[in-house]
Each structure stands twice: as C-alpha cells, then as structure tokens.
Amino acid sequence: MLKARVIPCLDVQGGRVVKGVQFRNLRDAGDPVLAAEAYDAAGADELCFLDIAASHEARRTMLDVVRRTAEACFMPLTVGGGVGGLDDMEALLRAGADKVAMNSAIVRDPSLIDEAAARFGSQCVVAALDAKGLGGGGSWELFTHGGRRRSGVDAVRFAEEAVARGAGEILLTSMDRDGTRAGFEIPLLRAVSGVVSVPVIASGGAGRLDHLVEAVCDGGASAVLVASLFHFGEFRIDEAKARMREAGLPVRL
Template sequence: MSRVRLIARLDVKAPNLIKGIHLEGLRKIGDPNEFARRYYEQGADEILYMDIVASLYQRNSLLDIVERTTRDVFVPITVGGGIRSTEDARAAFRAGADKVAINTAAIHRPELISEMARSFGSQAMVLSIEAKRHAHAAGWEAFTDNGREHTGRDVVEWAKRGVELGCGEILLTSVDQEGTRAGFDIDLVKAVSTAVPVPVIASGGMGSAEHLIDVVKSGCADAVAMADILHYGRSDLASIRKATANAGIDVRIVE
C-alpha cells in the first residue's frame, strides 16, 4: 500500500465553513480560510473544499476562498461542488486548485469525466461519490445533492465506470456515517477500493484516530478525509498522524 494521505475536508456554504450530520442540519463553524491555514500548519497532506450549495454565486465565492487559501497554504487543494464543465474546472485551477471533484455533473453526463481527464490529466480528475446503503438489499446507491437525490446507480459499478472514463481518484463519502463520529463504512470502502485500481479517499464518520487506522487496514483506503474531529477540536492532525504511524501505517513525517 502506498503512503496514506491525511486530508482536511472543509464543506463550505459561502462564505462559511459548515458541518452537519448525514450532510444535513448544517451549522456554521467559521472562516474556512482560517481553518485551512490551521490544518496546513498542523501538517495536513491535502485540503479538500466542497461547495455544498453549488449555485453560481456560491461557486464564485468558493473560488475566492481558494485564491485566498493558496497565499498561505502550500499543499494540494481539491475543489468540488458546482463543477459542471471543463470551463468551470479551468476556473478552479486558475484560482489555485490542483484537482477538481465532480459528482452531479458526472451522473448527468458521464462523458464529462473523459473530457476533464483529456483536458487536465486523470491525476486532476476526482470522481466524488455520495453513497447510501440500501435499506432492504445488499450494496449501496450513489446519490447527489448532499445525499438527497437518488441516481439509481450502484456505487461499485459507478466507481468502475468512472475509472474507465478516466478519473484518477475517487472521493467516497458515506452519507450514512457522515458526521456521526461512529467510524467509516469499512465494507463500503473495501468494496470500492478492491474494485478499482485508483486511490480511494474514505470520507464520513471519523471520530478518532482508531477509525482512520481501521479503514486503512481493513477497508484499504488510500487516503482519509476528516472534518468534524478537526473542526471541533476533538483531536489535531499531529496527534492523528502520530497514532497512525504508531499503528504501522506509512504516513508523511512532519517535522
């Protein structure tokens, strides 16, 4: 397994950093730029910005946030939410993003994944999947609109299709676990990570460093996105990194 990345996830409803449970009941946390700078100083490997509204005005505001962040933060930044075209992606890159994540637009027009990959490279194209476990059947369904809109797509099959079309990474968010602090959906992460050859970022449910260790060792996650545990000061990246390294997982050493 390659070196595991620790990613700080910031969900934004411009101009505020917000947090919810199951992607609902959103609460304002503060200035996203201040939090991003704090996490960078703590040693985050990457910053992930997700615009949870994705309207035109909020999307522009998010790009302003990214531009400000890149003045003080010098790790890769991924931007998601409201990226509907290669033009939107190009605007995100101009603002300082290193990668873009798409969900709804890819569901509606899968060939957009290929267009993005051809234009910017697969390494810059992240397929964002919001997954919910089926209530009365095995497996998971992909959702859009913060876990509210059904797509009818099986998560594992959609992930495989996304890779075939050119995505270089998958951001896999468990809507069921998101904001609960109860741990990741390890079965979900393992099902996707063993089905595709690209890195999988586990997101949704981290309440302790042990949850990160579990999803890496049992779920085969290549990276972990964390939000609540950082935003509310339940732990910090230095402590999480130390616990992860002590568990025998290869992480970047931060001096």
C-alpha cells in the same frame, strides 16, 4: 514509500466555513483561508473545500477563497461541490485548485470524466461518490445533489466506470455513516477499493482515531477525509498520524 494521507475537509458556504473550526489562536474560525493556513501549519497532507451552496454568486465567492488559499498554502487543494462541467473545473484549477471533485454532473453525464481527463489530466479529476446502502447489505446506490436525490445507479459499478473513463481518484462518502461518528463503512470501502486501481479517499463516519487506521488497513483506503474530528479541536492532526504510525501505517510526520 507512499504515505497514507490525512485530509481535513471544510464545508464552505458563501465564503464562510459552515461547521465551525476550533483552533486556538485562530482569530476568525469562519474564514476558510485562515482555517486552511492553520491546517497547513498543523501538518495536513492536503486540504479539501466543499462548496455546499451551489448558486452562481456563491461560486464566484468560492473562486476567491480558492485563490487566496492557494496564495497562502503550498499544499495540494481539492475543491468540490456543485461543479457542473469543464468551464467550472477550469475556473477552479486556474484559481489554484489542484484537483476538482465532481458528483452530480458525472452521474448525469459520465462522458464528462473522459473530457475532463483528456483536457486537464486524470490526476486532477476526482470522482466524488455519495453512496447509501440498499436493504440486505452488500450493495449501495449513488445519490446526487448533496445526497438529496436518488440516482438508481450502483455505486461500485459506477466507481469502476469512472476510473475506466479517467478519474484519478475516488472520494467515497458513506451517507449512512456520515455524521454518526460510528466509523467508516468498511464493506463499502472494500467493495470499491477492490475494483478500482486508483487511490480511494474514505469519507463519512470518523469518530475516533482508530477509525482512520481501519479505513486504510481494513478498507483499503489511501487517504482519510476528516471534518468534525479535527474541527472541534478534539484531536490534532499529529495525534491522528501518531496513532496511524503506531498501527504500522506509513505517515508523514
């Protein structure tokens, strides 16, 4: 039986982890490779790196981080943030990423998804969608450029289109919940997971372990992306999985 996945996410800028990661025995909390190794040992199901600085120089640093991580960790790695097209994607895959998440580029030009899926396979094309609720509820707008720019595009409809074009996974971030620790935005998750056939990764808002359970049970998510909940040492991955298992979810222990 397929397991619900727990995916720690590290924000990386200029080769350094931005939101600190607090692990005992981690001699440099800012080193993404050491943090990745710690999560590998702790039983993470996958890892996600988000490059939050999109300059040319930063991109080359990121490739080096991906290369060194892939050398040390034998687990799936998704990389996103500022991926502009097929060349960026190829460079990341060649460096050792298994999946590449794209956001602004695919909202600007959705046909990029078709090209990426045809060239590299759907299984490595992740559509990363940042959604913000519109007044009245029940509908969400996509934002791009790290949440700074409105797109005018309906999030649920775009998710459907992205999958039709060949995206193999949706990484769905609720901008309204991100950083609030108030729980994942279940109506948004349900709206998207209800219209697509591919796995949906829930992101934004985890503050308690029960929230992870809700994302899967109530939101229809196949995986949960978690940052601060783990980084600050508040909870461990095995505790999160134990809680999910208690709730009847299949997890890898």
